[in-house]
Amino acid sequence: MSLSIRPATDDDFELYVRLLPELGVDDPPAVLEKWRRTQRDDTLVAENDGQPLGLVWWQRLEGSGYVRQLITSPGARQQGVGRALMEAVAWRLAAAGCNTWQLNVKPTNIAAIALYRSLGLHRDYGSASFKVEWPLLERLPSGETARLVTEAEEAEVERMLGLPPGQVTNDRRLGRVLLTVGPPFTGLAAFNPDYPGAFPFRAKSPAVARALLEAMRAHSKPGATFAGVVLENDDALAVALERAGAFLRMKFDHYSGSVKAPHAP
Numbered sequence: 001m002s003l004s005i006r007p008a009t010d011d012d013f014e015l016y017v018r019l020l021p022e023l024g025v026d027d028p029p030a031v032l033e034k035w036r037r038t039q040r041d042d043t044l045v046a047e048n049d050g051q052p053l054g055l056v057w058w059q060r061l062e063g064s065g066y067v068r069q070l071i072t073s074p075g076a077r078q079q080g081v082g083r084a085l086m087e088a089v090a091w092r093l094a095a096a097g098c099n100t101w102q103l104n105v106k107p108t109n110i111a112a113i114a115l116y117r118s119l120g121l122h123r124d125y126g127s128a129s130f131k132v133e134w135p136l137l138e139r140l141p142s143g144e145t146a147r148l149v150t151e152a153e154e155a156e157v158e159r160m161l162g163l164p165p166g167q168v169t170n171d172r173r174l175g176r177v178l179l180t181v182g183p184p185f186t187g188l189a190a191f192n193p194d195y196p197g198a199f200p201f202r203a204k205s206p207a208v209a210r211a212l213l214e215a216m217r218a219h220s221k222p223g224a225t226f227a228g229v230v231l232e233n234d235d236a237l238a239v240a241l242e243r244a245g246a247f248l249r250m251k252f253d254h255y256s257g258s259v260k261a262p263h264a265p
């Protein structure tokens with residue numbers, strides 16, 4: 001196989017829609033216009049003889065990179081496509097002066113974890129994705145109020161909540177509804193009403209979580225009865241949400257590491 005890596009074009013939207021279910025998460029595909037606006041320019045495609053075999057969607061934050069989707073076509077696995085895509089991202093991150101990179105992976109994804117470990121990434125912490133039906137908010141403590149994040153507050157929100165520098169700014173670029181409690185900032189929800197769900201979702205207490213979720217409900221599409229949230233490294237809030245009746249959808253792990261880019265693609 002003679003692999004080449006190239007930037008995605010509009011013609012690759014069909015590849016994205018076809019491969020997305022391979023991630024085994026229930027995210028619906030973005031529509032073309034949204035994919036073009038938020039993902040296309042940060043997507044690389046691996047091809048052999050003009051045949052697209054896989055893709056990676058990645059984001060450059062301030063000094064670090066975030067791999068959001070890596071997928072090889074089922075018929076082309078274990079032939080170096082995934083590694084070539086990850087190395088292409090590493091090379092681009094290194095060229096841009098980014099020293100670290102991160103991603104999320106299901107703990108059961110043996111193939112992906114072997115690939116990531118071989119690239120020097122290691123597990124930082126576990127995360128959990130919950131489905132929250134609106135009526136259960138009544139069972140969480142109240143007393144906090146959420147509001148929209150201003151552009152001037154983005155860096156401080158990232159700093160106070162331990163988010164990678166640039167992530168909130170990037171989420172605004174993706175069209176997320178950015179909600180916070182504070183200052184001092186005790187929570188953030190980057191809400192995507194199309195999904196519907198929030199990632200990242202950080203809340204320093206169940207009352208802050210309730211305020212963010214109530215604000216998400218206010219920004220939801222008509223008729224939406226629930227939203228998803230991803231809790232990162234926050235077992236205490238996970239217990240509080242489960243006790244309130246939230247449904248645990250999926251667990252996954254956050255990995256990060258130094259970018260090593262041995263050669264140009």
Ligand SMILES: CC(C)(COP(=O)(O)OP(=O)(O)OC[C@H]1O[C@@H](n2cnc3c(N)ncnc32)[C@H](O)[C@@H]1OP(=O)(O)O)[C@@H](O)C(=O)NCCC(=O)NCCS
Nearest residue numbers: 022070071072077078079080081082083105111112114115
């Ligand atoms: C994970 C995935 C992208 C790997 O792509 P791939 O093109 O098959 O990977 P490669 O052929 O480049 O293999 C790279 C490394 O991955 C590991 N690997 C790949 N398939 C493996 C398998 N079935 N079992 C164990 N390790 C495996 C190996 O470490 C391999 O390195 P090696 O070839 O030097 O031994 C692919 O399995 C996939 O698309 N899975 C479904 C979507 C998904 O889970 N994406 C990751 C989400 S976090």
